[in-house]
Amino acid sequence: MAIFNLNINGSEHSVEVDPNTPMLWVLRDHLKLVGTKYGCGIAQCGACTIHLGNSAVRSCQLPISVVANQKITTIEGLSENGDHPVQKAWLEIDVPQCGYCQAGQIMTASALLNQNPNPSDTEIETAMDGNICRCGTYTRIKKAIQLAVANQNLS
Numbered sequence: 001m002a003i004f005n006l007n008i009n010g011s012e013h014s015v016e017v018d019p020n021t022p023m024l025w026v027l028r029d030h031l032k033l034v035g036t037k038y039g040c041g042i043a044q045c046g047a048c049t050i051h052l053g054n055s056a057v058r059s060c061q062l063p064i065s066v067v068a069n070q071k072i073t074t075i076e077g078l079s080e081n082g083d084h085p086v087q088k089a090w091l092e093i094d095v096p097q098c099g100y101c102q103a104g105q106i107m108t109a110s111a112l113l114n115q116n117p118n119p120s121d122t123e124i125e126t127a128m129d130g131n132i133c134r135c136g137t138y139t140r141i142k143k144a145i146q147l148a149v150a151n152q153n154l155s
Contacts, residue, residue, distance in 0.1 A: 004064050008033070009077025019065035024048045026064050027074060035075035035103050039132070046131030049104035050074050056111035075103035078110060086110045089148040097135035105131050109145050118149055 006013045008031065015030045027033040027050070036059055039047030043058035050059045051073035078084045086109045096102045105128070112119060112127040119127065124145050133141065 002065075004067070005069075006064075006067065006072060007069070008072045009074060015064075017064060020063050023050065023059040023062045023064055023067060023072070027059065033074050033076050037100060037103055039101070039104070044130065044132075045101070046104040046108060047101050049107040049131070051107060051111055054111065054114050056108045073107075075107060078106065084110060085148040085152045086113065086145070089144040089151065093140050093144040093147060095137050095140045095144050097137055101131065101133045105133065105141055109141070109148070112145070113148060113152070117152060119145075121146075 001016050002019050003014060003016045006015065006026075008027070013031055015026055017026060017030065024036060024038060027036050028038070036050055037047040038060065039045035041060050043061040046058065048058050048060040049056050051057070051071075052062070052067065053070050079087060082088075084106075086106050090096070090102065090106060095105075108128060108131050112124065116123060121142070124142055128138075128141060128145075
């Protein structure tokens with residue numbers, strides 16, 4: 001066991017866990033931030049996506065020991081009132097069906113727009129590839145990202 005000091009959603013947290021503990025379980029079990037979902041456990045589905053710095057990463061395979069002093073953002077910290085441009089577009093397009101994958105989808109999409117504020121359709125498809133939606137809302141996901149791009153360009 002070791003003590004790790006983490007910056008999550010702008011707040012400092014201290015946890016004592018095994019250094020090999022995946023961040024997903026630190027977030028869910030130790031810090032009660034349950035918006036990040038467990039999907040496959042092998043970093044293939046995207047349900048557990050968080051931001052490490054400005055990059056989207058799969059937290060189910062990310063050991064706490066490699067996080068160091070990097071800023072972590074979960075779906076709970078993306079915006080205070082659910083008003084991030086991607087979250088607003090998600091609602092306007094009515095993306096979710098079951099909703100289970102949506103936190104990971106939103107975190108991946110928002111990381112894309114942080115790195116590339118005006119992505120092409122191909123860049124959207126490439127960035128979102130690997131985020132699995134069992135309900136098949138891929139067309140609406142792409143439309144919501146396009147709407148978020150359009151809305152942020154109007155601001």
